Structures are given as structure tokens and as C-alpha cells.
Amino acid sequence: MKINRRNFLKGTAAAGVAAATGFPHIWIKNASLAYAAGGEIKVGVLYSLTGTTAIIETSLNHATIMAIEEINAAGGINGMKVVPVVEDPASDPATFAEKARRLVVGEKCVSVFGSYTSASRKAVLPVFEKYHNLYWYPTLYEGRECSTNVIYTGAVPNQQQKDFIPWLIKNFGKKFYLIGSNYIYPKEENNVCKILLKRLGGEVVGEEYVPLGHSEFSAVINKFKETQPNVIFSTVVGDSVVALHRQYKAAGLNPKKMPMASLTTSEDEVAAMGGEFGAGHFTSAPYFMSYDSPENHRFVEAFKKRWGKDKTTNFVSEPAYFQVHLFRQAVAKLGKGDITPPQIRKAAWGQEYKAPEGLVKIDPKNSHTYLWPKIGEWQASGQAKIIEESKEWVEPLPYWAYPGQVCTPTGMVEKKS
Amino acid sequence: MNAIASQISVGLSIASILLLIALGLAIIYGTMGVINLAHGDFVMLGAYSVWFLQKQFGMNLITTLPFVFLIVGGVGWLAERLLIRHLYQRPLDTILATWGIGVILQQAIRLFAGAELRYVKMPQFLINPVHIFGYEDSAYRIFIFALAIALLVATYLLIYRTEFGLRMRAITQNRDVSRCFGINAGRIYALTFAYGAGLAGIAGALVSPLKSVAPDMGTSYVVDAFLVVVLGGVQSLLGTVASSYVIGQADGVLASLSDDTIAKAVVFLGVVVLIRLFPQGLFAMRVRRS
Numbered sequence: 220m221k222i223n224r225r226n227f228l229k230g231t232a233a234a235g236v237a238a239a240t241g242f243p244h245i246w247i248k249n250a251s252l253a254y255a256a257g258g259e260i261k262v263g264v265l266y267s268l269t270g271t272t273a274i275i276e277t278s279l280n281h282a283t284i285m286a287i288e289e290i291n292a293a294g295g296i297n298g299m300k301v302v303p304v305v306e307d308p309a310s311d312p313a314t315f316a317e318k319a320r321r322l323v324v325g326e327k328c329v330s331v332f333g334s335y336t337s338a339s340r341k342a343v344l345p346v347f348e349k350y351h352n353l354y355w356y357p358t359l360y361e362g363r364e365c366s367t368n369v370i371y372t373g374a375v376p377n378q379q380q381k382d383f384i385p386w387l388i389k390n391f392g393k394k395f396y397l398i399g400s401n402y403i404y405p406k407e408e409n410n411v412c413k414i415l416l417k418r419l420g421g422e423v424v425g426e427e428y429v430p431l432g433h434s435e436f437s438a439v440i441n442k443f444k445e446t447q448p449n450v451i452f453s454t455v456v457g458d459s460v461v462a463l464h465r466q467y468k469a470a471g472l473n474p475k476k477m478p479m480a481s482l483t484t485s486e487d488e489v490a491a492m493g494g495e496f497g498a499g500h501f502t503s504a505p506y507f508m509s510y511d512s513p514e515n516h517r518f519v520e521a522f523k524k525r526w527g528k529d530k531t532t533n534f535v536s537e538p539a540y541f542q543v544h545l546f547r548q549a550v551a552k553l554g555k556g557d558i559t560p561p562q563i564r565k566a567a568w569g570q571e572y573k574a575p576e577g578l579v580k581i582d583p584k585n586s587h588t589y590l591w592p593k594i595g596e597w598q599a600s601g602q603a604k605i606i607e608e609s610k611e612w613v614e615p616l617p618y619w620a621y622p623g624q625v626c627t628p629t630g631m632v633e634k635k636s
Numbered sequence: 637m638n639a640i641a642s643q644i645s646v647g648l649s650i651a652s653i654l655l656l657i658a659l660g661l662a663i664i665y666g667t668m669g670v671i672n673l674a675h676g677d678f679v680m681l682g683a684y685s686v687w688f689l690q691k692q693f694g695m696n697l698i699t700t701l702p703f704v705f706l707i708v709g710g711v712g713w714l715a716e717r718l719l720i721r722h723l724y725q726r727p728l729d730t731i732l733a734t735w736g737i738g739v740i741l742q743q744a745i746r747l748f749a750g751a752e753l754r755y756v757k758m759p760q761f762l763i764n765p766v767h768i769f770g771y772e773d774s775a776y777r778i779f780i781f782a783l784a785i786a787l788l789v790a791t792y793l794l795i796y797r798t799e800f801g802l803r804m805r806a807i808t809q810n811r812d813v814s815r816c817f818g819i820n821a822g823r824i825y826a827l828t829f830a831y832g833a834g835l836a837g838i839a840g841a842l843v844s845p846l847k848s849v850a851p852d853m854g855t856s857y858v859v860d861a862f863l864v865v866v867l868g869g870v871q872s873l874l875g876t877v878a879s880s881y882v883i884g885q886a887d888g889v890l891a892s893l894s895d896d897t898i899a900k901a902v903v904f905l906g907v908v909v910l911i912r913l914f915p916q917g918l919f920a921m922r923v924r925r926s
Contacts (some may be wrong), residue, residue, distance in 0.1 A: 271852060274752045378864030401897050429896040432856060434847040436654070437646045437777070438899070444642070458753055458848035465846055469774040471765030491753030491848060494762075636704070 254329045254559040259632060260550065262287070263322030264303045265333025265343070266539075270310025271417065271549040272457075275487065275535060276335045280305065281526045282536040283332050286543035289521075296550045301338035304328055312342035312444075319343040323352045329558055330355060330546060335535065337361065337404060338552030344368070353560040355546060357538035359482070359504070365626035368560075370567055371587040372579070373544040374505055375533070376411040377619035378590050379482050383503035383610060384415040384593060387480050392449025396438060398463075401428035405454035408463060408482055411620045412452055424448050429455065434462040435446035438469045443477065453481040460484050461492040464500070472497030485533040489601050498608035504534035506576040506588040509602040515575035532575075538588075545581060548572060585626035587615030641771055643892060644885075649774075651884025652781040653843055657857050658864035658876055659787060660835030665862075667808045667828055670720060671731050674738035675861055676854025678833045682840025683849045684745055687754045697759050704841045705834040712743075712833020716826045725852040738854065745851045756819050758845035780842055787835065791871055794831070804828055808871065817857075848878065867907050869917025879918060883907070 254260070264283050266276040287301050295301060304326045306318040315334070322328045323346055330353045334340040337360055347354045347368035354369045362375035387395075395416060399405025405428060413423060423448040429437065443451060455463055460483065467479065479500040486508045489497035508519060508531055518540065522532050549567035550558060568583035577591035589612040595603030618624040623634050661675045662776070685707045689700040715737050723730045762776040795801035806814040807821050815821050839857075847853070864883060868875030883903060890899035 255731070269746075269751075274850075277751070427895045430900055434853075435650055435887075435896070435897055437649050438888050438896060441642055441892060443644050458850050458853070461753055461848035462846065465758070466774070467765065469765065469776045469846065471772050471774070487752070491755050493755050493757065498898070 223268045251333055254327060255555055258299050260296060260299050260300045260306055260558065261302050261326055261328045262546070263319070263328040263331030263333065264305045265308055265315065265318055265322065265331050266335065267339075268307040272335050275533075276310070278443050278487075278530070278533070279335060279539040281530075282522070282532070282540040284545055285522060285525050286540045287446045288525075290543070290547050297545050297555070299555075300548070308333075308339065310404075312336075316342045316346055317338040317348045319346040319354075323347065323350045323606045327341055328352070329550075330542060330563060332357070332539065332546075334358065339370075340364075343381040344555075351561055353562050353564050355542045356477065357542055358535050361404045362619065363407060363621065365585060365617060365631040367586075367628070367630055368564075369586065370542065370545075370564065370581060371615070371617070372538040372545070372581075373588075374590055374592070375587060375615050375617045375619070376386045376408050377616045378505065378613045379503045380408070380411050380415060380472060381613060382592055382607065383480065383482075383594060384412060384421070385419060386607060387450045388416075388419055388421055388500075391478060393419075394424050394446075394448045394450070395421055396424055396443060396446060396448035396551045397426040397449045397454075398451060399428050399454035400431050400433070400459060402431060404456070407620070409452070429459060431459070432457065436463050436466045437470075439463075440466055443467075443472060444470075448477060451477060451479045453479045454483055455481075456483050456489075460488040464488075464492045464496045470547050480601065484597070485535070486531040486601065486603070487533055489597055489603075490531060494597070494599040495602040497601070498599045500597050501594060502597070502603065503592060503594050505592055506532075506534040506537040507593060507595045507603040507605055509595075510576060510593065510605060512575060512577065518575040537575050540577075541572055541579060544572050544574075545570050545579075580612065582615055584628065585615065585617060586628070587617055587626070589614060638771065642791070643888060645771070645773055646892070647881075647885035647886075647888035648781060649777045650887050651880045652777075652784040653839075654860055654864050654884050655788065655877060655880035656780065656784045656839040657836070657841060658861040658868075658880060659784075659791060660832040660839065660922075661748030661858075661861040662865050662868070662870075662873065662876040663791065663830035663835065665827055665865055666873075666876075667804055668724075668825060669870075670724075670829070671727070671734065672832070673731060673735040673858060674715070674741065675734075675832075675836055676856070676858030677738040677741040678708050678712060678836035678854075679840035679843075679857045680745065680851065680854040681711060682739055683756065683844035683853065684749055684754065684840075686841040686844055687756050688749070689848055690757055697757065697841065701838055701841060704837045708837025708840075709830040709834030710713060712836075713826055713830035715833070716829035719839060720829065721822060721825065738858075741850050742854070749851075754849040756844040756849055776846060780846070783838075783842060787838065788873070790878065791835070797874070842875070853926060863904075863907055865916055867910060869914075869919040872917070872919040874919055875919030882918075 264280060266280040267273050268277055287303050290301050304322055308315040308318045322331050332355045334356050335358050340356055344366055353392045356369055357372050358578055359374040397409045425442055484502045485571045519532055523530055549563050550568045553562055567581050571578055571580045580589040582589060592609045593605050593606050594607040597603050617626050625632050664670055664672045682704050685704045686700050687807050689695045689703060719733055723733055749758045758776055762779050803819045803824050806819060807824055811821055864879050868879030887899050888905055890902050
């Protein structure tokens with residue numbers, strides 16, 4: 220920084236104040252000033268660029284970087300530039316924790332945007348809790364978590380399923396076959412699904428989990444044929460989604476009679492399986508690339524312009540994008556000396572932002588986000604046709620399936636019933 | 637009756653894919669004794685070759701097959717000439733070397749083709765199912781079954797009915813004596829390795845429209861292939877066929893009774909127990925090796 224008259228005056232004034240108010244105060248002020256030192260706000264960007272989940276996480280990194288560039292192009296936050304510190308945790312939870320520590324302790328980032336898998340989020344939690352830092356998590360996930368050091372901007376089960384399951388029953392019937400990959404996310408989603416089905420008089424004719432990365436579905440498809448469900452409720456993830464859809468069609472099953480209803484199939488998977496294999500199946504998510512709103516047109520256009528014409532946006536990259544803008548709004552409310560992770564968290568509560576999916580809001584009660592669930596039917600073009608939209612934003616309830624447990628600003632609270 | 641028929645067809649379908657994947661490994665591992673951990677990545681390379689040929693030249697999956705065989709076979713040939721031939725006296729080192737080749741192939745694909753899942757088109761006339769014996773089955777799976785048999789027959793003829801095969805078998809039995817009879821062992825080894833790699837490439841090409849195409853797809857295939865070859869007995873084509881069938885049916889039945897997660901674990905356990913009882917595999921061929 221160049222020393223000019225103004226800076227010099229500011230500096231001496233600050234020194235005077237510090238001298239007057241005494242030692243402890245200087246200590247605290249210095250610590251927080253370090254977060255926004257030199258007119259820069261450092262943030263961490265922690266998405267895998269290599270390893271198994273690199274495919275999807277690279278798009279999250281892209282969405283985050285794009286949002287930061289937009290903020291800086293518009294003059295930064297109260298004149299301060301946002302500086303991203305990018306780390307590659309290589310799809311490995313232990314590396315996530317190590318890189319998170321570096322971002323928080325070494326780089327003194329004021330917040331970190333990161334994670335796709337729940338495993339990696341769980342791995343970094345101790346770091347953020349120990350150093351009272353703040354993690355922004357964009358992925359839809361299984362809920363049942365309530366950290367005071369995370370802002371959750373992805374959907375939780377109640378948001379994706381509340382309208383979806385009744386709609387499926389109304390249009391196709393009551394017999395559901397639940398198929399998922401074998402880990403925590405599908406099991407929690409299916410818990411919610413089963414509760415909803417019980418209330419609505421639905422029936423589970425099969426529940427099954429396949430190993431992660433599984434690609435041989437002939438036995439599973441045989442069971443579909445035997446049990447003849449009305450709906451196949453799928454929480455299969457990754458490349459298994461592609462294999463399942465292709466083998467489904469090759470075996471002659473018909474999405475008009477027995478559609479797959481998924482919480483995890485996005486534009487990326489449909490592109491990989493080929494539009495004709497995805498056509499006729501359904502996904503419930505707050506965001507689809509084809510959603511018709513001025514904000515979304517702008518988002519998709521900017522994303523393609525920045526990262527390449529053939530790139531797609533999806534229901535994970537959209538929150539990865541808008542959460543950076545929510546961060547901007549929260550920080551903009553704070554004085555320069557107050558830019559600390561706990562203050563940002565408080566300032567973020569209740570923030571609203573016109574995201575590509577609609578107006579979203581961070582719930583002050585549980586640091587999750589009000590979102591706009593939609594139901595999309597996949598087309599041969601590889602895009603979804605949106606056939607149902609929530610009339611209002613849907614409140615996030617991370618403990619929906621666990622009565623008696625509530626997420627509060629101070630963590631999860633068990634209510635005695 | 638229908639349930640049994642459909643169960644058998646599920647098992648056959650799994651078995652034919654296993655056979656396809658394992659055939660190339662059976663040749664390389666069986667005749668050369670090279671534990672080729674890059675086998676899965678040759679499969680992956682085959683899948684990417686089809687993707688590339690379809691994208692660049694708009695070729696049909698079936699017409700790409702000879703090219704895929706040549707491309708992946710060529711890569712196999714290079715790997716043998718440049719690296720593996722120096723390690724024939726050190727079998728344990730080939731494990732590390734071939735694993736390294738696998739890593740290089742995976743990263744090369746990531747660099748040149750990108751990390752995203754890729755789309756390989758299924759031949760249009762095989763997308764819809766067909767009716768056989770009053771039972772509806774996937775046309776593409778039947779196509780894979782037929783090709784697996786065809787490749788098996790071709791390989792059998794190559795090994796047991798050609799001069800090349802005769803030399804190959806001679807080297808397998810005793811390398812030094814064969815060389816005394818004027819057989820160019822180096823050349824035969826290189827061609828054998830290339831042939832095995834080429835078969836893996838074709839396997840990758842054929843499974844790609846039914847499964848998914850990603851840089852790390854080879855990992856699960858190499859495990860399956862070793863499972864089949866080890867259970868069947870090294871150096872035995874018949875053993876490879878039989879063990880593909882046994883594992884395929886067991887997998888299908890167990891997956892129907894419980895689910896795929898359990899089936900996988902039980903099949904592994906079963907193979908471990910069988911290997912304990914028959915260390916040479918189910919169909920061991922008695923040969924002297926130098």
C-alpha cells in the first residue's frame with residue numbers, strides 16, 4: 220500500500236483510539252482487522268478438482284469463482300475486494316480437513332465455500348467449530364445436522380419431497396420401489412419418503428441399496444418387473460445413475476407406467492446417459508437449468524460465457540453461486556472492524572437474495588435456506604421441462620423426520636415430549 | 637417357470653459381461669504370468685476410444701470395434717515393448733509397473749478427454765427389447781452375449797488352431813527350450829499382450845453404452861476380471877468360461893434374494909473359500925513352468 224496523506228491520517232487516528240482504550244481492546248480489534256486487511260476480504264474455495272467427485276465439484280468451484288468475479292467487478296463489498304483462495308482437497312475427506320485448516324488458520328479466510336459430499340462436510344466440521352470460522356455448504360443433503368459454524372444453502376429432505384411424493388401418488392399410484400446407493404444420504408431420504416408414504420396411504424414394495432459406483436442393474440431391473448411398482452424412487456448417485464437409466468430402457472421398461480422419480484439426477488447425468496434414456500423420468504429439485512426467470516437466463520448465459528459453451532448449470536452449482544452473493548450481502552452490513560466469521564453468520568440470518576431459482580432466504584432459526592422446489596420431467600433434449608412449481612418458498616426443516624429434535628441458532632435441541 | 641427363466645437370463649447377462657472383461661486378462665495373466673493391473677484401464681481406454689470415434693467421425697458402435705481393437709492393442713503393445721518386457725524375470729515388479737501404467741492412462745484421459753462422464757451411443761436397432769421364447773429381454777444384452785461367445789471362439793481358435801497359438805503355448809510351457817527351437821519369444825509376448833489389451837478394449841467398447849464412461853471406471857472391472865481368472869484357474873480358457881458363468885449366476889441369484897451389496901460381499905467370500913480349497917482354481921491345467 221502506498222503511503223499517502225489520507226492513509227497516514229487514518230493510521231494515526233486508529234493508533235490514538237487504540238492507545239486510549241487499552242490493551243485487551245487492541246488485541247481483539249487487531250485480530251478482526253486481520254480478516255479484512257489491506258482492503259481485501261479473503262475467502263476459501265474448497266471443492267475437489269481431482270479425484271472421484273471432481274466432475275461435479277469443478278462446476279461448484281466455477282460457480283463460486285464466477286460469483287466472486289461478479290462481486291469484484293461491481294466494486295467489491297464496501298470497496299473491499301473479495302480474494303478467493305482456492306484449494307484442491309482431491310475428493311478425500313482427510314485432505315478436506317487438512318486444507319480447511321490451512322484456509323482458516325494459515326490464510327485467515329473469513330469464510331470458506333466448499334464440499335459436495337456429506338463425508339467431506341463432516342470431516343471439516345471440527346476445524347470450523349474449533350476456530351469459530353464459517354463454512355458455506357451448497358449441496359442438497361440428508362439433513363439431521365445443525366452446526367453453528369455452517370450456513371446450509373442446499374435443500375434438505377422435506378424441501379425436495381413434501382410436494383413431490385403426493386404428486387407422484389396422484390399421477391402414478393401408491394406402490395413405490397425405493398432404490399439408492401449404499402450410504403447415509405439415500406437412507407435418510409428414504410426415511411422421509413417412507414413417513415410421507417405412510418401418511419398418504421402409499422406402499423413400499425421394495426427397498427434396496429446398491430454399492431457406490433455399481434453399474435450392473437439387471438437383478439434390480441428384474442425385481443422392478445416382478446414387483447411392478449407405480450414409481451421407482453431413486454437416490455442412486457454418480458455414474459450408477461447413468462447405468463441404471465440405460466439398462467432400464469434397454470430392458471423395455473416404460474417411464475409412462477413406471478417412471479423413476481429421483482432427487483439426485485441432474486442435467487449432468489442426463490447428458491452422460493443420453494437424453495433419450497432420461498426422457499420421461501422425473502426429478503424434484505429447487506433448480507433446473509431450463510427454469511424460466513430473468514435471473515436464471517442471466518446466470519446460465521454468464522456461466523457459459525465464463526466457462527465454455529457446452530457447460531451446464533445444475534441444482535448444486537446454483538446454490539454454490541447464490542450463496543456467495545448472500546455472503547456479500549451479509550458482509551456489506553458489517554463495519555470494517557466487525558468482519559469476523561461469527562458476525563457474518565449473524566448478519567447472514569434473514570438475508571434474502573433473488574437467486575436464479577427465485578427469492579431465497581437464510582432461515583435465522585437454523586441457518587438453512589428457504590428454497591423453491593420444482594418438479595421437472597426430463598426431455599430427449601437433455602433438459603427438464605418444469606411441470607410443477609412450489610407456490611411459495613419452502614421452509615427448511617433439517618430434523619423433519621425426527622420429532623422432538625429441532626435445529627436452533629445454538630445447535631440441535633432435544634425437546635422432551 | 638418364467639421367474640426361473642428370467643433369473644437365468646440375468647445370470648447369463650452378468651456372466652457374458654464378466655467373460656468379456658476377463659478374456660483379455662486370462663490371455664495375459666494365463667500365458668505370460670503378468671499380473672496386469674492396468675487391465676481395467678485398457679477397458680476404460682476402449683470405452684473412450686468409442687466415445688472419441690463416435691464424436692469425431694460419427695461412427696456406429698459396431699464399426700468402431702476393429703479400430704478400438706487396434707488402438708488399445710497398440711497401446712498394449714507399446715506398454716509391453718517399453719516397460720513390461722524388462723520385468724519378466726521380476727514378476728512382483730510387474731504389479732507395480734502395470735499399476736503405474738493404469739494411473740498414467742487414467743490421468744492422460746482426464747487431461748485430454750476431461751473428467752466428466754461421457755456418452756456413448758447404443759446402436760439404434762439394439763435399444764428396444766426383443767421377445768424370445770415368450771420372454772422380453774434387452775436386445776443389447778443379447779448382442780453382448782453373442783459377441784462374448786464369438787470372441788471366445790476366436791481366441792480359442794487363435795490359441796489352439798494357429799501356428800501363433802502353438803508357439804504361444806510352447807513358450808508358456810518352457811520359454812528357454814522354445815527359444816532353442818527358434819521361437820522368437822519377445823515377439824510372441826508382445827503380440828500376446830497386445831491381443832489381450834485389444835480384447836479389453838473391445839470389452840470396454842461393448843459395455844460403455846450399457847454402463848457409464850468415466851476415467852476411473854476401470855477399477856471395478858479389473859477386480860471382476862481377476863476374480864474370474866483366479867477362480868477359473870490360470871491358463872485355462874474353459875476355466876474362465878466356467879467361472880464367469882458361476883460368478884454371474886451366483887451374483888444374479890444372490891442379488892435377487894437379497895440385494896447387490898450383499899451379493900457382492902457373498903460372492904467375494906465364496907471365491908476366497910474356493911481359492912482356499914482349490915489354490916489352482918477350478919480348472920487348473922497341469923503344466924510345467926520354467
